[in-house]
Amino acid sequence: MVRIAEIDVDPAQLPAYTALLTEEIAASIGREPGVMMLHAVSDKERPHHIRLLEVYASRAAYETHIQTPHFLKYKTGTLAMVTSLQLIEVDPIFLASK
């Protein structure tokens, strides 16, 4: 399961948001066998505009992910920071890294 999230963050809260997101990604990749890839980037021209590329081994792995304590900490902790959230379901064409 592959997804893109496009997130707008209140600029005043961007450092706090980034800290929570980084902690959440590290915990997810480190502890969850079904979380394969979480890449987060911010636009150079609009740093409060965040994009995530998320790859899960399966939909079940994603359902497990969103019930973990580290995800719930991120989700509840950033609720008041996120001004817009768009989730885009995608299909992989080719995912390659080294």
Place this chain on the structure above:
Amino acid sequence: MVRIAEIDVDPAQLPAYTALLTEEIAASIGREPGVMMLHAVSDKERPHHIRLLEVYASRAAYETHIQTPHFLKYKTGTLAMVTSLQLIEVDPIFLASK
């Protein structure tokens, strides 16, 4: 250097485009030490809308990349297939995979 490309492809030419893109990514990751990551996905609802997450070791690695025969084959071969191309410079927040 990290970048996102958002590409619209003529739907009628999507299979041919995808074949050229896949060949180009495989060659770039396989042959170029400075190409660290190339992830290509297509929207489930608009499969002709393609997004790429591109990670290069440096700007010099990117400049080398766009002069390689495999990139030039892709670029010239897909010129008539691409109806829109947006390049977005981004900063990594956290890139994690396994």
